Amino acid sequence: MVIQHMFGVPVKVTESKPAPPADNRIWSLYVGDLDPQVTEADLMDAFRLIGRIASLRLCRDSFTGESLRYAYVNFFTSLHASTALTFLNHKELKGQSMRIMWSQRYPLTRKTGIANLFVKNLHPSFTSGQLQSMFSKFGRILSCKVASENGNSKGFGFVQFNSKLSAMTARNALHGTLLKGKKIYVSKFVKKSVRTVANEETMKASLQGQNKQLFIARAQQEEIVNCHTEKLKASSLPAKNSTHPVHYSSFYSLGKVFLHDYEITGPNQTEATNQYRETKF
Missing domain, CATH: 3.30.70.330 (RRM (RNA recognition motif) domain)
Structure with a gap:
């Protein structure tokens, strides 16, 4: 409180506080x-x-x-x-x-899928609100929805938290939970573009592995043919000083005929080939 004089008379003046x-x-x-x-x-x-x-x-x-x-x-x-x-x-x-x-304003977290969970095998009657209520106890949820089409649930949904820790805690706690008679599946959300690249790489690696196995199998077959051709040659050698020549032109094809009787394709090919090598002629 301040005392001011107005026309020689003291007047009490209350200072006003600044507005917030x-x-x-x-x-x-x-x-x-x-x-x-x-x-x-x-x-x-x-x-x-x-x-x-x-x-x-x-x-x-x-x-x-x-x-x-x-x-x-x-x-x-x-x-x-x-x-x-x-x-x-x-x-x-x-x-x-x-x-x-x-x-x-800067939706980097939403676009990159950080702390985002994928939930599937949901009961058709399960709603987005129920999904939010179930996951909200593990942290602050940025977005939550059950995917639907024409008003009908597709049986899966998405829950995105504001932190990775909350997402992992929810996943560990709820994965495999029995919900309305169905065991739900909870995993880290992976963007479709990333899944496509991963699938292509897996398929490429699988084809490369199959080609490699095929090459090895063919080489093994070739080796067996050569081995039996040599056996046929040895068993058909003429006696010393014999005047009857032996023709070896058909030995290679004959070895292939023997191989054909034992040839097996598929995952058991290598095992069958090994058994064939051990067969006594």
């Missing part, structure tokens, strides 16, 4: 998996019950004007945004369940 700085931050939510018929007015009616909305944008195709089935809803306070995320996530709007998460 205004919070100009906008809290943005991503709203996806919308029904194609949902409009801006529908979204406004659903979200304004939570609190005052700063802005709302339903993303549309720039040429056709058709909805791209996702929108951004911005609130003035984090409380209202958090409340909307808690109470409206996976709620139906025009018969379609909405998927809501915090808008990520």
Whole structure:
């Protein structure tokens, strides 16, 4: 309190405290998996019950004007945004369940699939909301959904956490869990492009291995043919000073005939070849 003199009379003046700085931050939510018929007015009616909305944008195709089935809803306070995320996530709007998460300005985590889990063998009646409820005890979830088509579950879904530790903890705890009579499978999510490359490399390695085995088998067969050709030659040598020459032109083909009787293709080829080598003629 300060004493000032006005016209020679002392006056008490109370100092006013400075106003707290205004919070100009906008809290943005991503709203996806919308029904194609949902409009801006529908979204406004659903979200304004939570609190005052700063802005709302339903993303549309720039040429056709058709909805791209996702929108951004911005609130003035984090409380209202958090409340909307808690109470409206996976709620139906025009018969379609909405998927809501915090808008990520730099969505590197979402695109790279870090801390993202793939869950399959889900019961057809299992919903995105139930999936979120089951996994939320292990950490903060960025996104969660059960894949569906024409309103019917495909039997698998995705759960993305904000940290790898939460994702691994959830995987270790829930993999193999019996849920509505079905044992669920939980694993680290792998992007389709990465899976395609991995499958191609595996197939290439498999073909190379098969070609190598085929080459070895052919070499073994050739060796056996040569071996039996020499045996036939030795057993058919003329006596000393014999005047009857021996022709060896058919020995090689004859050895192949013997081999054909024992030839086996497939995984047991090597074993059969070894047994054949040990056969006494």
